[in-house]
Structure formats: structure tokens, C-alpha cells
Amino acid sequence: MDxxxxxxxxxxxxxxxxxxxxxxxNADWLHVDxxxxxxxxxLTIGPPVVASLRRVxxxxxxxxxxxxxxxxxxxxxxxxxxxxxxxxxxxxxxxxAIARTLHGAGALAxxxxxxxxxxxPYLEILAEFDLLLVMTVEPGFGGxxxxxxxxxxxxxxxxxxxxxxxxxxxxxDGGVNEQTIEQAAAAGADMFVAGTAVYSADDPAKAVxxxxxxxxxxxRPAAG
Ligand code: DX5
Ligand code: ZN
Numbered sequence: 001m002d003x004x005x006x007x008x009x010x011x012x013x014x015x016x017x018x019x020x021x022x023x024x025x026n027a028d029w030l031h032v033d034x035x036x037x038x039x040x041x042x043l044t045i046g047p048p049v050v051a052s053l054r055r056v057x058x059x060x061x062x063x064x065x066x067x068x069x070x071x072x073x074x075x076x077x078x079x080x081x082x083x084x085x086x087x088x089x090x091x092x093x094x095x096x097a098i099a100r101t102l103h104g105a106g107a108l109a110x111x112x113x114x115x116x117x118x119x120x121p122y123l124e125i126l127a128e129f130d131l132l133l134v135m136t137v138e139p140g141f142g143g144x145x146x147x148x149x150x151x152x153x154x155x156x157x158x159x160x161x162x163x164x165x166x167x168x169x170x171x172x173d174g175g176v177n178e179q180t181i182e183q184a185a186a187a188g189a190d191m192f193v194a195g196t197a198v199y200s201a202d203d204p205a206k207a208v209x210x211x212x213x214x215x216x217x218x219x220r221p222a223a224g
Contacts, residue, residue, distance in 0.1 A: 003185060003190060003219060004028035004191045005194060005208045006028060006031040007027050007031060007193075008031040008033060008173070008198070009021065009031065009032055013199075017053060018057070020199065023205060024059075024205055028059075028060075028191075029059060029060045029084070029191070030053070030057060031173070034050075038067070039090075039091050042066075042140045042141055050080055050082065051081070060084070061083055066088060066140065069093075070087035071098055074087045075101045078105035085109060086110030086133045090114055099129055108131060109130055110132070113135060113153070114135050114138065115135055115137070118153075131191070132157050132169070133173055134171070142196050143195070144174060144175055146177070146180035154188050155187045155188050159188075161188075170188055170190050170191065171190075171193060172192055176192050176197060177196070181211055181214050182218035189215075192211060194208075197211060
């Protein structure tokens with residue numbers, strides 16, 4: 001199990017997105033937060049900007065859709081070249097159908113759960129997904145405090161992966177920094193989104209490497 005880092009452009013300068021994407025070319029994925037001012041109070045970017053980003057970076061784009069009606073909108077992000085498209089369980093009418101449509105369009109499919117959303121109702125359908133995103137803050141804004149209390153969900157998912165019942169990238173998002181990343185890695189996460197911790201650093205690329213090293217050191221050896 002590798003520790004992979006996905007810097008979140010939410011904390012970048014939106015007037016210099018291409019430059020800011022290229023400042024972390026040593027990252028594993030680039031996390032793009034799509035917010036619609038309905039599912040979450042904040043409003044960010046949509047398909048035209050994602051399509052432009054696709055042309056300016058070789059990093060795989062990890063689109064995190066914090067939007068209503070992903071049943072209608074998720075596939076568009078796959079069609080413009082996102083490597084992974086994650087949508088929220090709380091917003092989806094038919095998550096399995098969305099996952100299949102994403103696969104049909106050549107992308108990976110991710111399911112996200114908010115801090116108060118339990119995993120149990122979704123354990124069965126996770127077999128249809130490539131990634132589980134456990135939110136470690138309430139979605140909507142960067143710079144919030146990491147909620148360690150949700151880590152039992154990561155640990156539960158990791159147990160199911162290790163027992164061979166699921167095959168998933170386990171991603172955490174929100175409040176991840178050089179301190180909190182260790183707890184998330186110890187719980188079994190292997191993909192770490194970091195906005196503020198990367199883009200408020202003097203050297204974002206260096207911050208990515210430092211985060212990855214911290215996570216790798218904290219991952220449970222047995223998880224190999
Ligand atoms: C929050 C977004 C996150 C956000 C994380 O709703 O999903 O991706 O950018 O920002 P930090 O790392 O600053 O908590
Ligand atoms: Zn996100």
C-alpha cells in the first residue's frame with residue numbers, strides 16, 4: 001500500500017490555476033473540489049475549468065463532486081478526462097448506476113461520505129467502486145479542523161479491503177496536515193487530500209513530499 005497525496009486546488013490561487021497545478025507536479029493526483037452552492041453552501045468550479053486543467057497538467061484529476069444530482073452530472077467529468085470522479089452518497093439517487101456510467105466513460109468511481117454518514121448502508125455497494133472518500137471535515141470549505149472521530153470508518157473499510165471483501169483506494173479529505181496525516185494513515189487511509197497544508201506552504205512541492213513521508217511512516221506495516 002502506497003501513501004499518495006492529492007493536493008486540493010481549493011486552497012490555491014484560482015487566478016493562477018495552471019501555475020498552481022504545476023507547482024505540485026510531484027503529487028500523485030490533483031484534487032478538484034466541485035461545489036454547487038446547493039449540496040454545500042460554497043460555489044467553486046465546473047466542467048469548463050476541469051477541461052482546461054486537463055490540458056495544462058499530466059497529473060490525474062481527482063474530481064470531488066459536492067453537488068446535488070450527481071446522477072445527472074457526474075459522468076460529464078469522466079467524459080472530459082477526470083481519472084476519478086467521486087460523488088456524495090447523501091446526494092445520489094442510484095449510486096451503483098452512477099458508478100457504472102463512470103466506468104463506461106473510462107474513469108474510476110468514488111463514493112464520498114460526510115462525517116455523520118455511517119458506512120454500513122453502503123458496504124454492499126462499495127464493491128462497485130474504486131475509491132471510498134471519508135470526509136474528515138464537513139464538506140464545503142478548506143482550512144477546517146480534522147475530525148479524528150470519523151477514523152473508525154476508515155479502519156472498518158481497511159479491514160474489509162484486507163480481508164479481500166473490497167478493493168478500494170481509501171481517501172481522507174479535510175484538515176489533513178503533517179500532524180493529522182499520521183492518524184489517518186494509521187487508521188488505513190492511503191490517499192490523502194491536502195489543501196491548506198500544501199498551498200499555504202512556502203514550497204508546495206516540498207510539502208507534498210513531507211506529507212507523503214509522514215503518511216508512509218505511519219501506515220500499519222501489516223497493510224503492506
Ligand atoms: C472541503 C474539500 C476539501 C478541502 C480540504 O469540502 O472537499 O478538499 O479543499 O481543504 P483543507 O486541506 O484545507 O482542509
Ligand atoms: Zn475535496
